[in-house]
Structures are given as C-alpha cells and as structure tokens.
Amino acid sequence: xxxxxxxxxxxxxxxxxxxxxxxxxxxxxxxxxxxxxxxxxxxxxxxxxxxxxxxxxxxxxxxxxxxxxxxxxxxxxxxxxxxxxxxxxxxxxxxxxxxxxxxxxxxxxxxxxxxxxxxxxxxxxxxxxxxxxxxxxxxxxxxxxxxxxxxxxxxxxxxxxxxxxxxxxxxxxxxxxxxxxxxxxxxxxxxxxxxxxxxxxxxxxxxxxxx
Amino acid sequence: xxxxxxxxxxxxxxxxxxxxxxxxxxxxxxxxxxxxxxxxxxxxxxxxxxxxxxxxxxxxxxxxxxxxxxxxxxxxxxxxxxxxxxxxxxxxxxxxxxxxxxxxxxxxxxxxxxxxxxxxxxxxxxxxxxxxxxxxxxxxxxxxxxxxxxxxxxxxxxxxxxxxxxxxxxxxxxxxxxxxxxxxxxxxxxxxxxxxxxxxxxxxxxxxxxxxxxxxxxxxxxxxxxxxxxxxxxxxxxxxxxxxxxxxxxxxxxxxxxxxxxxxxxxxxxxxxxxxxxxxxxxxxxxxxxxxxxxxxxxxxxxxxxxxxxxxxxxxxxxxxxxxxxxxxxxxxxxxxxx
Numbered sequence: 001x002x003x004x005x006x007x008x009x010x011x012x013x014x015x016x017x018x019x020x021x022x023x024x025x026x027x028x029x030x031x032x033x034x035x036x037x038x039x040x041x042x043x044x045x046x047x048x049x050x051x052x053x054x055x056x057x058x059x060x061x062x063x064x065x066x067x068x069x070x071x072x073x074x075x076x077x078x079x080x081x082x083x084x085x086x087x088x089x090x091x092x093x094x095x096x097x098x099x100x101x102x103x104x105x106x107x108x109x110x111x112x113x114x115x116x117x118x119x120x121x122x123x124x125x126x127x128x129x130x131x132x133x134x135x136x137x138x139x140x141x142x143x144x145x146x147x148x149x150x151x152x153x154x155x156x157x158x159x160x161x162x163x164x165x166x167x168x169x170x171x172x173x174x175x176x177x178x179x180x181x182x183x184x185x186x187x188x189x190x191x192x193x194x195x196x197x198x199x200x201x202x203x204x205x206x207x208x209x210x211x
Numbered sequence: 212x213x214x215x216x217x218x219x220x221x222x223x224x225x226x227x228x229x230x231x232x233x234x235x236x237x238x239x240x241x242x243x244x245x246x247x248x249x250x251x252x253x254x255x256x257x258x259x260x261x262x263x264x265x266x267x268x269x270x271x272x273x274x275x276x277x278x279x280x281x282x283x284x285x286x287x288x289x290x291x292x293x294x295x296x297x298x299x300x301x302x303x304x305x306x307x308x309x310x311x312x313x314x315x316x317x318x319x320x321x322x323x324x325x326x327x328x329x330x331x332x333x334x335x336x337x338x339x340x341x342x343x344x345x346x347x348x349x350x351x352x353x354x355x356x357x358x359x360x361x362x363x364x365x366x367x368x369x370x371x372x373x374x375x376x377x378x379x380x381x382x383x384x385x386x387x388x389x390x391x392x393x394x395x396x397x398x399x400x401x402x403x404x405x406x407x408x409x410x411x412x413x414x415x416x417x418x419x420x421x422x423x424x425x426x427x428x429x430x431x432x433x434x435x436x437x438x439x440x441x442x443x444x445x446x447x448x449x450x451x452x453x454x455x456x457x458x459x460x461x462x463x464x465x466x467x468x469x470x471x472x473x474x475x476x477x478x479x480x481x482x483x484x485x486x487x488x489x490x491x492x493x494x495x496x497x498x499x500x501x502x503x504x505x506x507x508x509x510x511x512x513x514x515x516x517x518x519x520x521x522x523x524x525x526x527x528x529x530x531x532x533x534x535x536x537x538x539x540x541x542x543x544x545x546x547x548x549x550x
Binding site: 003004007138139142145146149150152153154156157160161197201204205208209211 | 245287305
C-alpha cells in the first residue's frame, strides 16, 4: 500500500478487531441461542487478517499463495451457494443476490493478493520520484473498489431500516414489511453490519491506493 | 454474520428517491476514499487547491488561497479532516434516520468545496468548459442534495419525477434548464478551431497508458475541427436543457441523450475524473450529471396519467390515489422508475 503509515496502521488495527469479533461470533452464537452465518463470519475473519497483513507487512501471517487458495475457495463456495439459492428459489432461503457481495469481495481479495507485490514495487518507485500514483493497476482496481463502496452504502441503508418502527410514517423509503422471522434471533446484527461496512471501506481504500 | 444481510426479504425495495440518495452517498464515499490517496497527504494537495484560484477575480481567489495556505501548514491533518467529513456525509445519507442531516451537510460542504477547492468551477475565469468539468462537480453535489431532499408527507398526487418532489416541478425544471443551458454557453464561449485539440493534448500529458493514448487520438481527430464540434455539442446541450419541458416519452429520450453526453464527457473529456492519476479527489461531473438525469426521469404513473388524459380516460381533477396508499402500500421502486 502507498498511503500514509499511520492510516495503514489504523486500518490494520480495525481489520484485526473485525477478525477477532468474527471469531467470537463463531464461538458464541450457538451457546447464546442465536444464529449467525458461519461462512460469512469465516470469510470476514480471513479478510480481516489478510488485509491487515497487506496494510502492514509485518502483520502478515501466511504467504500470499495460501491466502489466494483460501479466497479462491471462498469465491467458489459463495458462487455455489448463489447458484443453489437461485435453483431452489425458496421463500425461506436468502435470494441469490445475498451471496454475490461475498463472492465479489473474495474476488477483490484475490485481485489484491495478486497485485500487492507489484503495487508495492511501483509505489516505492513513485515515492522515490516524489510524484503521485500507486501501483498503476487502473481500471481493474477501480471497478473492484466501486463494488465494496456500493455494498457499504447498501448495508448502511438496510441496517438502519431495521430499527424499531416509529409511530408515524417513515421519512423516506418503504416501511419494514414481510413475513415474521422464525427461529432463533440473529446475533448482534447491527454490530455485524458495522463490521461489514468497515471491511468494505478498507477494501475499497486498498484498491484505490493501487490506482 | 447476520443483520441486514439475513433479512432482505423483510425489507421493501427502496423507492426511487432513496435509490438516488444511496447513489449520492456512494459518490461521497468514493470521494472520501480518493481523498485518502498518498498524494493528498502531501503539500502537493495544497498546491492543487491554490491552482484553483488562477484566473479568478480577487474576491473569489483570496479565500481559495487562504484555504490552500491553511491546508499547506498541516497537509496530513487537513486532508484527514476532509476525508472524515466526506465519510460522515456518506454514512449520514446512507442511514435512514440521518438522511436529512447528511443531505444538509452535503449541500453546505459541497458549496464550500466548490468555492475553496474548485475556484467556483472556473466559471468566472473565462476558461470553463463542460468537457473538463465545468461548472464543477461540487456544485452538482449541492444541487443533488437539494433535489433529493426527502418528501415530508404523503402527497395526494405523485410528482412527475423524483426531483420535483422536494422543490416543485417548475423550479426543478428551471434548475435543469439553467444548468444545461450554462453548459451550452460555456461550450460556445470556448469554441475555436484549435481549442478542443489543445484541451485534449494538455490532458494527455497528465495521464498515462491507454487514457493518454485516447486523449492524443482525440486531439488528433479534433485538429482544425474544434469550432464545428463545439457548435454541435452546444446544440446538443441546448436540446438537453429544454428536454425536461417536453412530454413524457420525448423527455425520456432527451434524458437518455443527457446520460450519453455525461458518459462521453466523463470518459473522453474528464478522463474518469483523473482518478487513475493518483491525484483525483472525485470522479468529476460526469457521474453527477447522469445521476441528475435519473432524478428527472419521468415516473411510469406520470406517463400513464398523460396517456389517459390524451385518450380521454384521465380522471380530470387529479383523483389519483395518494402516494403510499396504493394497493399493498406499494411505492414506485427503482426498477419502476428506470423502466
């Protein structure tokens, strides 16, 4: 990454916190009688640790090729879940679009892992010349950056829409409607969405610094 | 994880106004991330701000130079502040309870940036051209914040397009006319045989790779044809300016043309807002012009009413159902408006 060190350090700390929180969700959900999406928690944990390692190289735990294998597997998993959901099209299963953001995020992680070594070299060259610019990865990084930004905004809208209904009509947008949710309640949904927003914005930042 | 992702079926699809608000929030978030590029934390950013003062009259240039001086004294701190403000605006607009605060902050901050960061978009310098981003992206953020302001209460009659919901049909159409009409005037003011060629040649030197090659090709193509191309572009911009006063389907055609022109300006003229140079602070005016066009897109219900009126089936006197009280409480959603 070619951004300032203090910013990279701060974001790395946030990502490690997200990873730790996701581990705690995986451990605590069942004993607390709550539900959680284990695959999403797992991939967010991996993303948090991997991004922290890319932001601050000294935090890198695993070689890049192992992370690439992990995120390729994650992309395959979410693609298969999206396809299965599309085929089932059941009322109780999440729609195929539910898995696409995680598929895209896994793809973005693969892109970054492939690009980071070259981006570091190019960033060092640019810094040495005293000019602007990062890795010069251009259109690919920009397109991959737009997606997490859009998803962060979407998540922020959705989770604020989940608030308890107000007595009057909503200021904007439709009311929260639909069938009641059965089964155990989700574990700390708003905190989970905050983690999602943090992961998305950090991912977009890392991709933008590769431009 | 759970939360919003686990219960999409329980949430209704956001209506058209909300979709446009979210798009605006997305642009602010992109701005915040672009503001965090390495170059922005250096004194180079202050120099970029100071450059916006060039050509402006003294009263307009002095605050720009003051802001640049201030940013130059502590570039890292100033830039971190700018990025934080943009991030908070984005999140405020994206959050439903805070959307009004976010839009108000968006308008205020954007107007400040328009003056202090963009030198009023260069409109007073005599060198403003829509091809390079005039009248400035920031003023378009402010305009969008006003046009996308939430409707306070259910109306008896649905406005013909989203932007009309907050400020009224005539006012918003006049705003569109003023914006696109001014773009046409700027284009005509810059018309000269070699004007566009020089513009593209200058941009090519600041870009790299395929974008630079594209600019050079455009400069070669426009050699000695600059005046004619500018005249044609001015006519197209004028057609777009008056297009929102046309009936539904004609207005749609003109808005499609507006989106196409915005895309052309963004790609060929603005080089994607310079985001690939490492020093672009926003995607420039192209995406915002397209977003504005979406805010003026005639609603399906509005078109239906117009068709009914022509065939004599219309309920004269506006006996339509109030918004939000249609069967099932449905509201027009993104897909309906875009259809």
